[in-house]
Amino acid sequence: MWKLYTVSRKGPFSIALILSMLIARPAHAQITPGFNRDSVWHLLATRPDDTLKVPVLILLGQQYEYNQPDSALYYYDRAGQLSRQLHYPAGYIRYVSNYASVLNTRGKFDESIRLNLQAVDTCLKYRLGGLNYIRAFGNTATAYQYKGDYAAAVDYYLKTLPVAEGMGDAGTLSTLYNNLSGLYRDLQQPEKALGYSQKSLDLAEKTHDLNLEGNARINLGNLQKDFNQMSGGLHNIERALSIARQLHDSVMEETALVNIGDTYEKMHDPARSITAFQKALPIAAALKDVPGQAHISQGLAIGLFQTARYPAAQSLLLKAIAFDSAHGEKKMWRDALLLMSDVQIALGHPDLSRQYRDQYDSVSEAYLNASLLTNIQELETKYKVEKQQHDLLKKDVQLKEKDKAAIRQRAWLITAIIVACLLTILFILTWRFSRQRQQLQQRAIRALEAEQENVRLKAKLEGQQHERQRISQEMHDDMGSGLTSLLFLGRSLKPPDDQGSAITHKIQQTAEGLIHKMNEIIWTMNYEQDTLDSLIAYIRTNAAGMLENAGIDFRYSVQDPLPQMAVNQECRRNLYLVVKEAVHNIVRHSGASSVQIDISVTGSILAITIHDNGKGFDPAAGHRFGNGLKNMARRMQQVGGKMDWAIDNGTRLDLRAPV
Amino acid sequence: MDSIRVSIVEDIIEIREGMRFIVNQTPDLTCLSTYGSAEEAMAGLTQDVPDLCIMDIALPGSTGIDCIRRLKASDSPIQFMVFTIYENSDQVFEALAAGASGYLLKDTPPDRIITALRELYAGGSPMSASIARKVVSSFQRPGAATPLSTREQEVLALLAKGFLYKEIAQQLGISTGTVRQHIHHIYDKLHVQNRTEAINKFFGGPGSNTHGL
Numbered sequence: 001m002w003k004l005y006t007v008s009r010k011g012p013f014s015i016a017l018i019l020s021m022l023i024a025r026p027a028h029a030q031i032t033p034g035f036n037r038d039s040v041w042h043l044l045a046t047r048p049d050d051t052l053k054v055p056v057l058i059l060l061g062q063q064y065e066y067n068q069p070d071s072a073l074y075y076y077d078r079a080g081q082l083s084r085q086l087h088y089p090a091g092y093i094r095y096v097s098n099y100a101s102v103l104n105t106r107g108k109f110d111e112s113i114r115l116n117l118q119a120v121d122t123c124l125k126y127r128l129g130g131l132n133y134i135r136a137f138g139n140t141a142t143a144y145q146y147k148g149d150y151a152a153a154v155d156y157y158l159k160t161l162p163v164a165e166g167m168g169d170a171g172t173l174s175t176l177y178n179n180l181s182g183l184y185r186d187l188q189q190p191e192k193a194l195g196y197s198q199k200s201l202d203l204a205e206k207t208h209d210l211n212l213e214g215n216a217r218i219n220l221g222n223l224q225k226d227f228n229q230m231s232g233g234l235h236n237i238e239r240a241l242s243i244a245r246q247l248h249d250s251v252m253e254e255t256a257l258v259n260i261g262d263t264y265e266k267m268h269d270p271a272r273s274i275t276a277f278q279k280a281l282p283i284a285a286a287l288k289d290v291p292g293q294a295h296i297s298q299g300l301a302i303g304l305f306q307t308a309r310y311p312a313a314q315s316l317l318l319k320a321i322a323f324d325s326a327h328g329e330k331k332m333w334r335d336a337l338l339l340m341s342d343v344q345i346a347l348g349h350p351d352l353s354r355q356y357r358d359q360y361d362s363v364s365e366a367y368l369n370a371s372l373l374t375n376i377q378e379l380e381t382k383y384k385v386e387k388q389q390h391d392l393l394k395k396d397v398q399l400k401e402k403d404k405a406a407i408r409q410r411a412w413l414i415t416a417i418i419v420a421c422l423l424t425i426l427f428i429l430t431w432r433f434s435r436q437r438q439q440l441q442q443r444a445i446r447a448l449e450a451e452q453e454n455v456r457l458k459a460k461l462e463g464q465q466h467e468r469q470r471i472s473q474e475m476h477d478d479m480g481s482g483l484t485s486l487l488f489l490g491r492s493l494k495p496p497d498d499q500g501s502a503i504t505h506k507i508q509q510t511a512e513g514l515i516h517k518m519n520e521i522i523w524t525m526n527y528e529q530d531t532l533d534s535l536i537a538y539i540r541t542n543a544a545g546m547l548e549n550a551g552i553d554f555r556y557s558v559q560d561p562l563p564q565m566a567v568n569q570e571c572r573r574n575l576y577l578v579v580k581e582a583v584h585n586i587v588r589h590s591g592a593s594s595v596q597i598d599i600s601v602t603g604s605i606l607a608i609t610i611h612d613n614g615k616g617f618d619p620a621a622g623h624r625f626g627n628g629l630k631n632m633a634r635r636m637q638q639v640g641g642k643m644d645w646a647i648d649n650g651t652r653l654d655l656r657a658p659v
Numbered sequence: 660m661d662s663i664r665v666s667i668v669e670d671i672i673e674i675r676e677g678m679r680f681i682v683n684q685t686p687d688l689t690c691l692s693t694y695g696s697a698e699e700a701m702a703g704l705t706q707d708v709p710d711l712c713i714m715d716i717a718l719p720g721s722t723g724i725d726c727i728r729r730l731k732a733s734d735s736p737i738q739f740m741v742f743t744i745y746e747n748s749d750q751v752f753e754a755l756a757a758g759a760s761g762y763l764l765k766d767t768p769p770d771r772i773i774t775a776l777r778e779l780y781a782g783g784s785p786m787s788a789s790i791a792r793k794v795v796s797s798f799q800r801p802g803a804a805t806p807l808s809t810r811e812q813e814v815l816a817l818l819a820k821g822f823l824y825k826e827i828a829q830q831l832g833i834s835t836g837t838v839r840q841h842i843h844h845i846y847d848k849l850h851v852q853n854r855t856e857a858i859n860k861f862f863g864g865p866g867s868n869t870h871g872l
Contacts, residue, residue, distance in 0.1 A: 472745075476744050476748070480745075480765065481671055481674075481717070483744075483765075483766075484671070484674050484744065484766075485671050485673045485674055487765070487766065488674045488678065489673050491677050491680070491681070492673070492677045492680050511766075512766045512768070515764075515765060515766035518744065518745075519745050519746075519766075522744075522745045522747075522748075523745075526747065526748075528789075529789065533792070533819070533820075534792070537788035537789070537819065537820055537821030538788065538789075539821070540820070541787070541788055541823070544821070544823045544826070545823070548825070556822075556826075558820065560820075
């Protein structure tokens, strides 16, 4: 157990290694008494492949672990395979704890952690408790501790702790406390470190296990020393020393003495330091503890140097340098050379000092190289871990990038969809707008066409009107003048006799009749007169004039007001002529003394009723008269109207025409 | 009693002479002068002023309407009677607006011509339904009160419907002579309106910032 003090100097690595092995194989030492390889082989050959064969394979592996670790791995592996075959979780966990411990010694911590985590999974899956649980969790913690992941290590140790406390195995529990203490020390949490160390001590005292108590006190003392609680530290270590002497445990005694020396050295009390080391040295030599001897010699030399006992220091260092050199204790060798260099200066030998200094440099380099070599696996592992972490981080970053890209893509997609929707809406609106515009344009075109048609018709109409006006004008101007001339010529003629007078009168009458007829034609052709008002007024004036001249009494009844309506030329002309003919007939043939004329408009039907109080007529009798009626009926038909008559206290004529 | 002096403007010699014959046959009518063109008439009528003037519209050179307008513009006291074949023509209305107070249809028998001349001299005028409508619309101006009296408006409305003077007289309880006098007054107001319109046209009309009258 000499390594304990080393632990206190170098950190928790070694103590973890040793203690974890205790957890893994609490029941077996490296070489189990009463066992030899031949008997194990025999056992192996005779045993069937059952669960009992697993511990045999493990045991065999353990026989090789120290000297032939590859062979050990082979047997452990077989134990693992068999456990899997047999679905034997406890066996599998034993395989893992042994295999992983070899991996740990080889610095393959990641592989070890992975394997141990599998054991943890198995443990949880099969709800294994007790020792299996402690092995799985504890060894995982140890692997993390090796790797330097103290937080994870603490986590797994703390998970192990309640089970271990429940089991009440003092050795295991003590180991756990010590490991936790060491971890907290490295995590710079003195209170927790001291707390667990104290727990370890309490456990030892409680169980009256002096061995455990000694080790616990050494650990606690060292912690106290490291946290500058010198007196407390010395007290515990001195107690451990007395326990060691009580138990005759040389290893513990040596460790305690060395630690006392170190403590005094730290307290700058070289005299006591020397005393302690001087007591430790023979024990170390007896135990053939090479590193211990080297460390003790160095401690002694420092003490002698500090107490200015240079020649003694020189002689001691000469022996130490030889010893260290011979045993390959490079660090101690180096430290001894450096101290020797200082001693030589103190002795007034600067040349020698330089020689030692040079030696120191070269050994230092060699030591550094060696330590570099020993640490290379660790470094590589750490590098790998960091690389993996870096990869993980990179993956994380990539994932985040991917997420971001996905978000960006989604944003783009949403934007694209929105844009597409907007475009679609825009397109629809544009389409509708253009269609509406098209429709409007078409409507406008149709309107334009209609207007053009209108204009054309209007132009045609205007042309017609123009033509009518021209004809009217010419008739009026030329024929009118001619007829008027004729009329006045006739009037100015002096009738030679009665016969001549009659002819002259006839000429005058004919001219007058022609002029009157022409007036009618001009009226008919005048588009300004194309209104219902005008037609009614014209009919009225002319009929009234004719009846007045004939001395026939007349009464008019005209609807008032008359609707404002246009009546085309043909309708106007025919209606006028029919009424004129009717009035003419009354004047010429009826013998009536009065006439009633009613004019009204219902909807678009113009109704004219002419009722005289004359003698009436027999349509069949008067041939000439019948012709006149036929003519009137034909005119009414031409304008889409009709004519009826009745003999009713005279003659009643009903004219109806659409206007 | 002084006879009514009548002048005749007519380019066709037969008609002119025939008319002169008719006028001169009547004791209370005298043909003062006859002219074959508007130009001659414009010169002569300012010198030798008749009471009435029978004016043909279609004349060589200036028209009868021009002649009436110019003479009326120089405040001629002559009462013009347009001589026309077709009473409803725009030209007749134009002449009436220019200053004529009546019209005479060319197919009018001689006795009626004389009656018409005497009526005009007595201050009565004829009016057809068609001309009545034109007169009505000519007095209808947005934003301006009509210068016509209610009775004149009534007469116009009945004329426009084709009522005979006799009928209008009966309906309104007046004589046909009064109807004719109303018509005469309507023509006078039409002249005034027409002249105002002409002046307004010349000077830019009311509201314009010109010299004014």
